[in-house]
Amino acid sequence: MVMPEGPVGQVVEAAVAAEGLGCRRVWIPDEGLAARECWVTLGAVAAATHSMELGTGITNAYTRHPGMTAAAVATLDEASGGRAALGIGAGGALTLTSLAIERRAPIAAMRELATTSRALWSGRVVDHDGVAGGFRGARLGYGRPDIPVWLAGRGPRVMALAGELADGFIMSFVHKELIGDHVAAIRSAADEHGRRCPRLCYMTILAITEQDREGARAALTFRLVDSPEEVKARIGLDARAEASIRGALSEGGPAAAARFVRDDWVDAFVICGTAAECRAELAALVEANSIDEFQVSVNNLATAAQDLAQAAEITGPRS
Numbered sequence: 243m244v245m246p247e248g249p250v251g252q253v254v255e256a257a258v259a260a261e262g263l264g265c266r267r268v269w270i271p272d273e274g275l276a277a278r279e280c281w282v283t284l285g286a287v288a289a290a291t292h293s294m295e296l297g298t299g300i301t302n303a304y305t306r307h308p309g310m311t312a313a314a315v316a317t318l319d320e321a322s323g324g325r326a327a328l329g330i331g332a333g334g335a336l337t338l339t340s341l342a343i344e345r346r347a348p349i350a351a352m353r354e355l356a357t358t359s360r361a362l363w364s365g366r367v368v369d370h371d372g373v374a375g376g377f378r379g380a381r382l383g384y385g386r387p388d389i390p391v392w393l394a395g396r397g398p399r400v401m402a403l404a405g406e407l408a409d410g411f412i413m414s415f416v417h418k419e420l421i422g423d424h425v426a427a428i429r430s431a432a433d434e435h436g437r438r439c440p441r442l443c444y445m446t447i448l449a450i451t452e453q454d455r456e457g458a459r460a461a462l463t464f465r466l467v468d469s470p471e472e473v474k475a476r477i478g479l480d481a482r483a484e485a486s487i488r489g490a491l492s493e494g495g496p497a498a499a500a501r502f503v504r505d506d507w508v509d510a511f512v513i514c515g516t517a518a519e520c521r522a523e524l525a526a527l528v529e530a531n532s533i534d535e536f537q538v539s540v541n542n543l544a545t546a547a548q549d550l551a552q553a554a555e556i557t558g559p560r561s
Contacts, residue, residue: 243269243299243445245461246278248543250286253278256546257287260538261294263554269299269329269412269537274337276495281314288322295325299412299537300394302333303351303374304343309382312359316385327390329412330355332400336464336491347373349399356391356407363387392443397470398427405431410441412537415465415511417473418527425531444527445537448553449514457541458512459500463487466507477507521556 244260246253257268268287272280284296296318301311311328319326332348351373358377361368363385368377393404394412404411405428413424425442432439447458466479467487474484483502490499513520513527524536538553540546 243271243537244540244546246270246280246283250278250283252543252546253283254286254290256540256543256550257294258290259547259550261291263550265294266535267295267297269297272298272301272305272337274305275340276336281318284318285321288318288325295327296322297327297392298329300329300331302331302337303355304333304338304345305341307375308355308358308372309362309375309377309380311355312362313382315359315389316363316382319386319389320384324386327392328359329392329394331394334464334468335488339492349403352393352400353403360387360391363389396473401427402431404428404440405437406435408440410443412443412445414445415462417476417510421527421531441534442532443535443537444533445539447512447539447541448520448556449508449512450517450520450552455508455514456500458508459503460496461539461541462503462507462511463491463496463499466503477510517552517556524556
């Protein structure tokens with residue numbers, strides 16, 4: 243995942259570096275006004291890369307009509323030679339608040355974006371009254387029917403939805419003690435629907451230096467306030483602390499809100515320590531929970547190449 247908080251050229255450079263290190267996918271988040279526009283950025287990344295899968299990590303059903311998102315994915319897939327994927331989430335505070343968009347019925351909206359996109363990519367005519375946008379005799383006319391759809395989230399309903407219909411699931415900045423519960427819930431939902439379990443991806447920051455930890459604080463800000471209430475209670479994120487984070491996010495973004503993120507919260511959601519300690523902890527989490535892949539979180543474009551190389555050393559095969 244490369245956060246597009248700087249010039250598109252720097253995002254492209256980070257993606258090219260990731261491909262050179264053997265990364266299989268690059269995800270570009272759709273963060274509204276808080277970052278560069280994701281579809282333009284993905285197009286630039288597609289033009290500069292050759293083998294990696296490209297996708298939104300993640301987008302939502304509200305900031306664009308779901309039909310236009312389906313068209314964007316199909317166009318990206320065509321332009322990249324069949325390398326596109328659609329990553330969907332509920333839509334968070336960082337993206338929706340500044341646009342004055344209400345997050346209505348998020349699970350229904352996610353389901354509709356996934357199912358209508360697949361229908362359009364398959365050439366079917368879509369008539370649907372949706373939460374985030376309707377269709378009247380809609381037909382796309384192009385698209386690959388099997389474009390992968392990934393979901394991301396932290397609540398039980400989104401995990402149930404993933405088990406029902408997703409190709410993959412991104413566990414993004416999940417409390418490390420809860421990863422096993424997340425995996426079990428997704429597998430149980432897949433079994434209930436007679437499906438194979440979606441591909442499981444775990445994503446967090448590998449924090450080796452104090453600078454890494456500070457970056458993790460900023461990255462956690464909007465994710466913590468969007469966490470389920472039981473997770474907030476577990477870590478002691480009360481209403482006053484949440485209000486402080488939300489206020490700082492509104493005034494100055496994640497960097498301004500980072501000062502309100504406690505050390506123990508960083509430790510709970512981020513893999514921290516020396517390179518050897520990070521490698522051991524990540525390997526243990528992957529093995530214990532049968533995780534299929536790890537997603538490196540690149541949040542600082544100025545140090546992206548260095549951070550990716552460091553992550554490759556930690557996540558790569560042992561010599």
